[in-house]
Amino acid sequence: MTPPLLEVKGLSKHFSQRRGLLRMLSGTAAGTIPAVDDVSFTLAENETLGLVGESGCGKTTTGKAILKLMPVTAGVIRYRDRDITPLSPAEFQPLRREIQMIFQDLDAALNPKMRIESILHEAIALREPELDADDLRRRAYDLLELVNLKKNKLANFPAELSGGEKRRIGIARVLAVRPKLIVADEPTSALDVSIQAQVINLLRDLQDQFGLSYLFISHDLPLVELVSHRVAVMYLGQIVELGPAPRIAHAPRHPYTSVLWSSLAEKRSQEAVSVTAPTWGVFDFERPSAGCRFAPRCPVYAARGKPPECTDPCNAPRLREIEPGHVVACHFPREP
C-alpha cells in the first residue's frame, strides 16, 4: 500500500488579530481567527482533489500552508511520507520545487519589469543552473510549446499579454522546475469563458503527460466536478464533507454541500430558497458558533426543530465515514 503523495492531518492556521502598539507591548492576549481549523485529507499521485467553499472558508490559506509560505499553528503535513512541517526554510528548499502553486492572481508570478524570456530563464536555471544561453533558450521553447504559446511571446513584457497568456506563462514557470504536486488556486477565475476551457484542457493534458497531482481550489462548482477525482467541501475553516466528485455533486450528504450545489444560478432549488436565515453571507469568525458552525444557517437544523446536539460545544460534528471513501461531518447527514 503506497503512501499518498500528500497527507495533511489536523492542519490549523490561526491568524492573530491586529493589536495596537500599547496592547502589543503590554502583552495582552488577542483574539484569533481560525482561518483553517483541523483540516485533514490525502492526495495520491496522479490525482486531482478539488477544494471548494465560499470566500473566507480557508481554502487559499490551506494551499499556501502546504507550500510552507506561512507557518502553521498546528498539524502535520507529510509529503512522500516525510514530515515536512518542522523543516526550516533551508531544509525545505530542495523539496520546494516539487510542490508548486499556481496563484489566483494572474500577475503574481510575473515581475512587470522582466521580459517573459528572463522570467522563464530564471525558473529553468533554478533546477539546472549549469545551462548555457542556448540551452536555456531551447528549454524555454519547449516550455512554451507545452503550454501552447508562440515563441514570439518571449520578447514581451507581462503587461503586453492577455489574461489567458499570463496564466499560461504562470503555468510554464511552475512546470520549469518539474513539480509533482501543484496547488492550483482558482486557475480559471479571472479568465474569459472561452479561455477557461483551454486552460482546463491544458491542465488535464499536463497531468496525463507528467503524472501530476493537483489540489484544485475553486469556487466554480461545475468546473470542480469536472476536473476532480475527489472533492473536499470547506466551511469556515473546516472540511465538512469529502468524497468522490460525482457523489459530492449529485448526491451530497452534508446540508451545506447540497445548498452550495443547488445554488447554481441555473437551478431553481427549493432547498436554497428555504434557508430561513436571511443573514446569509456575513461570517463572524470572532464568535464561531458553539458546536456545528453551520447550524445557524442549516436548513436541516431548522427543519428538525433546532436539535440541541448541533449547538452543543462538546459535541461538534467530526468527519465520519458513511460510505467507503466518503466522509461527512454532520449529526444529521442527508439520506442518499
Added chain:
Amino acid sequence: MSTIPLLRIEDLRTYFFSRAKQAFIRSVDGVDLEIARGETLGIVGESGSGKSVSMHSALGLVTATPGVISGRAVFHDEAPRDLLAGLDACTRLERRDGRIMSVEKDNRAWQKQVERNLAGVRGGKIAMIFQNPKAAMNPYETIGAQISEAVRLHTAIKDPVAARERALHWLEAVRIDSPRLRYDNYPHGLSGGMCQRAMVAMALAAEPRLLVADEPTTGLDATIQARIVELLEELKTRFGMTLVLISHDIGVIARLSDRIAVMYGGQVQESGPAAMLLEQSELGHPYTHALLASMPRAKNVKHGGRLPAIEGEVLDTINVPRGCRFRERCQRIHDGIRARCAGQEPELVEVTPGRRVRCWLYQA
C-alpha cells in the same frame, strides 16, 4: 403602443484612443439593441466585447476620449428622446477603406449636450447598478442616507421624514435583514451581497422605467449570487421591471432573460429569444454555439474529459481584422464562404422571426 421599444440603440460607436500605440480601441463598433417594455434583455459577452461600454455610452457615462462618436439611443417613455442627441454637431469622422481612422470631436461641447439630454433620465427614469457594490456607493454616507437622497431627487417626495420611510420601504423590498438597523450602516460595514441589495434599493427608489444591471453578481459568492438572481426575478414579477442584464455568466443570463444579445469584438453577433439561443443547436451564430459548448457541464465533456474549447485569443478590439471578427476562431468556416468571411463584414440579419445573426452562413 407596446411594440415600441423602451430603449433603442442604433449604430452606436464608442472608441478610445491609445497614445502609446497611436491607434483606436474600437470598444463598441456599430451596436444595435432594442429593449421592449417589461422584458429582460440579457447581454452576454467576454472581455472586450463592449457589453458594459455600450450601456455606459447610452447613458452618457463614458468620459474618456474620444468616447461616443456616433449613434443614437432613443428612450421612448411618453415621448421619444435621443439621449445622445447633438453628437453630429460635435464630431467629424474620416474613413479610410471603409474604416474610421480619424476622429475630430469637441468633447466639452458634447459632454454638456449629453448632460442636458440626460437630465432627469439618468438615475430617475433609467437606473443602473454596478459591479462591485462597495466601490460604487459613497463610502462616507450611510446607505440609508443615499437611498433617501435618491428618493428626494427623483420622486415627488421631498420631506426628509417621508423620504426615510420610503427608503425603508425599498430596503424591505430588497429583503435586506433588519432594514431599520441597516439604514444606518456604511457600505464598508456590509457584506458584498447586502451591499448589492442596498444598491438595488437605491436604484429602485427612483422608481425607474428601466433598470440596467452591470455584472451584478460578479465577485459575489455562489450562494449570494443565487439570492441576487432571485431578487432580480422578484423585481420582474412584482414590479414588471424592464431590465437590461449585462454579464459574462451565462447561467445568470439564462435564468433571468427573455431575450439575449451575444456580443463579441464590439458588435452584437446574435440576438433573439433566450430559449432559442440557449439550445446548443447549430442554428445560431458559431460563437454562441461554441461558447455554450465550452462551458464545464457534464454534457459538454468529450472523450478523455476534454472540453471543446474555442481556440485562439479573445479579440483585442485594437486590432480588428477585416471581414468577420470571429473568423480566426470559427470552427464552422468552410470553403464556400471563406472568401467572404475574410473580406466583408456580415450584417445582422433576421434568420428566423425574432432572431438575428451576424454570419455569412445564413446569408446568401
Added chain:
Amino acid sequence: MSRYYQPHDTVSEYSEIRSWRSASLVDRAYVGYGLAVVVLVVLSYLLGMFGWLPHDPEAMDLATMLVGPLTENYVLGTDYLGRDLLTRLILGIQAYFLPGLLSIAIALSLGAALGVLAGYHGGRSKVAVTYVTNLVDSLPRLVLMLLVIAAFKPGIYTIMVVLGLTTAPTVAMLVQGKIMMLRERNFIESAVALGISPGRIILKHILWYNCRALLLIQATLGMAEAVLLETSLSYLGFGVQEPTPSWGNMVQSGANYLLQGNFWVSTAPALAILFTVLGFHLLGDGLNNMFEGKRQR
C-alpha cells in the same frame, strides 16, 4: 476640438512603453540639462585632480587683482588677491565631490538595507525602522550639523557621513513603501514559492528591477543636498578654510568687494552653486517623471 488620428491600419503587438520616447519635451530638457551639469562636474573634478588648471590657484598676483571677466588670461577675472577665479571654481568642486559621493553611498546602502528589512520582514522590524526614521527625519539638519561641528570640529568627510546617515531614513521609507506595493502584487510570494533564494529576491527582483529608478533619483537629490551643505558650511566659515577654495568661502570672502563694484568675485561662485544644484534637482525631477510618469494604455 480634439483630433485623434490612427496612422496605421494594423497595430503592433508590442506596446512600446519606452520611457524616453513618451517623455514630454520639458522632462527631456530637464534631464538633458541635468546630465550636462553632471558631465561638467565630473570633468572639473578630474581636471582638478590631475592639476590641469589654467592657472596656479594659489598664485597671487597683486598687480592683476580684481580684474573683470574676459581680461587677457583670466576668463572669469581674478579675486582680491589676484588669483584666477575660474581655476578656483574648478578646484572648488573638490570640496564637495568625493564627500558628496560618500554621503550618497551611505544614504543609499543604509537606506536600502533598512527599507528592505522593514518591508520584507515586516512586523517588529518595520515598527522599529519607522520610529527611528521618523525620529531622525524630525531633526533639523543644518542645526544638527552645526552642533556636531561645534562639538567635534570634524573634517568634511565626517560631516558627509552624518549627512548620509540623516538622509538614509528617507531612502528607507521610500524603499519600504515600494516593497509594500510589490507585496500587494504577490510576486514576492510566488518567487519564494518557486524556490528562489531570499537574497536573490531582494537584490534582483526588488532592488534592481523595481527600486533602481528610485535610488538613482535619490542619488541626484542627495548630491544636491551635499553641494548645498558643503557650500553653506564653508560660507559660514566652518567648512573648507582659506586658502583652499570652496564655492562657499569664495562667496563669503568676495562679499566684501560687492559694494565696490567688483561683483564677479562673489557672484561667479554663487551662480555656480545655483546652476549645479538646479542641475541635480532637475535631473532627479526629469528622471522621476520619465520613470513614474502616467502610463498610457
